[in-house]
Amino acid sequence: xxxxxxxxxxxxxxxxRACGLLLRARPLQxxxxxxxxxxxxxxxxxxxxxxxxxxxxxxxxxxxxxxxNVYPIMQSELMGKTSEDTIISGVLRLMEEDQxxxxxxxxxxxxxxxxxxxxxxxxxxxxxQRRSTWQPRGRAAxxxxxxxxxRWSMLDIFVVAILVALVRLGSVATILPGFxxxxxxxxxxxxxxxxxxxxxxxxxxxxxxxP
Amino acid sequence: xxxxxxAARSNGLVACPDCDLLQRPAALAAGEAARCGRCGARxxxxxxxxxxxxxxxALAALILFAIANLCPFMTLSLEGRSQECTIFSGVTGLxREGMxxxxxxxxxxxxxxPFLRIAxxxxxxxxxxxxxxxxxxxxSFRWIHALRPWGMLEILLLAGLVALVKLxxxxxxxxxxxxxxxxxxxxxxxxxxxxxxxxxxxxxLERRG
Numbered sequence: 095x096x097x098x099x100x101x102x103x104x105x106x107x108x109x110x111r112a113c114g115l116l117l118r119a120r121p122l123q124x125x126x127x128x129x130x131x132x133x134x135x136x137x138x139x140x141x142x143x144x145x146x147x148x149x150x151x152x153x154x155x156x157x158x159x160x161x162x163n164v165y166p167i168m169q170s171e172l173m174g175k176t177s178e179d180t181i182i183s184g185v186l187r188l189m190e191e192d193q194x195x196x197x198x199x200x201x202x203x204x205x206x207x208x209x210x211x212x213x214x215x216x217x218x219x220x221x222x223q224r225r226s227t228w229q230p231r232g233r234a235a236x237x238x239x240x241x242x243x244x245r246w247s248m249l250d251i252f253v254v255a256i257l258v259a260l261v262r263l264g265s266v267a268t269i270l271p272g273f274x275x276x277x278x279x280x281x282x283x284x285x286x287x288x289x290x291x292x293x294x295x296x297x298x299x300x301x302x303x304x305p
Numbered sequence: 306x307x308x309x310x311x312a313a314r315s316n317g318l319v320a321c322p323d324c325d326l327l328q329r330p331a332a333l334a335a336g337e338a339a340r341c342g343r344c345g346a347r348x349x350x351x352x353x354x355x356x357x358x359x360x361x362x363a364l365a366a367l368i369l370f371a372i373a374n375l376c377p378f379m380t381l382s383l384e385g386r387s388q389e390c391t392i393f394s395g396v397t398g399l400x401r402e403g404m405x406x407x408x409x410x411x412x413x414x415x416x417x418x419p420f421l422r423i424a425x426x427x428x429x430x431x432x433x434x435x436x437x438x439x440x441x442x443x444x445s446f447r448w449i450h451a452l453r454p455w456g457m458l459e460i461l462l463l464a465g466l467v468a469l470v471k472l473x474x475x476x477x478x479x480x481x482x483x484x485x486x487x488x489x490x491x492x493x494x495x496x497x498x499x500x501x502x503x504x505x506x507x508x509x510l511e512r513r514g
Binding site for chain 1: 311318319320321322323324325326327330343344345346349378379381382383386388392394395396398399402403406408410411414420425443444446447450451453454455457460461463464465466468470471472474475476478503504507510511
């Protein structure tokens with residue numbers, strides 16, 4: 095790498111992730127926290143224990159993903175007909191009702207996005223741990239995509255919340271939330287925290303250590 | 306301890322927040338954006354009349370937020386009976402069915418966080434305009450950024466649309482005033498995000514300190 099392509103960390107500088115100010119790192123006293131003098135955010139060259147924290151949250155999300163898909167997210171009683179919906183059966187039902195664009199949206203938010211987060215972040219973590227130099231720009235783009243679309247998996251939880259509030263006409267029509275909704279919300283929260291724990295600068299660190 | 310990187314600043318360098326590459330910033334014309342030469346992340350932009358425009362949009366957002374939360378979101382009619390729901394009744398509905406944790410989560414991402422982000426933006430920009438002293442303004446402005454992934458208004462609106470279609474066969478559903486206020490709120494929030502220039506605000510807060 096030429097001198098031109100130096101990271102801030104290599105030159106003993108820290109870029110504050112909250113406000114962008116460039117700081118000079120000095121050795122810290124034990125137990126002292128480093129804070130950015132401009133915005134007051136904790137400032138570190140790299141997020142501490144980023145790989146371990148991301149793995150932990152990701153594995154939590156993966157385990158919760160099982161009950162999230164097995165248990166129903168809601169039970170509905172409409173005009174005497176009782177039915178239970180899981181995440182997947184909800185998408186299938188929309189397809190059967192010829193609501194293709196909406197089915198596609200829910201399919202994307204409830205199935206593609208959680209899997210993208212679980213698989214994509216695992217891939218990024220493995221590549222960082224193996225100090226891979228393969229396609230760093232592509233991997234950076236993958237992480238940005240995960241950051242942007244990650245929150246959209248909340249869609250089904252909101253649908254359940256609205257339906258439960260709206261449809262409570264006693265014996266005529268009632269919709270109740272299911273255990274799957276709680277598990278699925280936990281998956282969304284765990285994977286969002288996993289995304290926040292991952293430090294994308296690690297992708298580029300292995301590149302710089304090579305001659 | 307941290308001090309401002311005096312040497313780096315005198316050279317006028319910036320570091321990419323996504324890949325940590327040090328680079329020399331280029332001068333931009335209004336409306337232009339600079340991207341990182343290595344990873345392609347957006348580094349900074351120059352926007353026209355950023356502070357006044359964002360302040361006006363944040364004020365509009367606060368008014369729309371009040372309407373969106375106080376008016377009925379949707380009304381369902383079935384066999385002569387009707388049921389209204391507001392955003393907050395979505396929260397209490399989940400709590401009533403024994404899903405307290407889920408209710409709390411929905412409250413946080415659809416009511417509290419969006420409100421804090423609008424109020425924080427107003428607070429930071431108003432202090433920057435009116436009063437000296439930057440401590441509290443910097444605190445608000447930092448938290449707006451940190452809370453960004455957790456405000457989920459646009460997802461809530463789409464969920465309303467999904468609910469509308471799901472029940473369309475069984476019952477009559479009409480979107481209420483809050484539904485339309487939500488649509489406007491999401492547009493105004495997006496416009497505020499587009500006119501806001503965080504680097505400009507941080508430089509302004511730095512001078513005040």
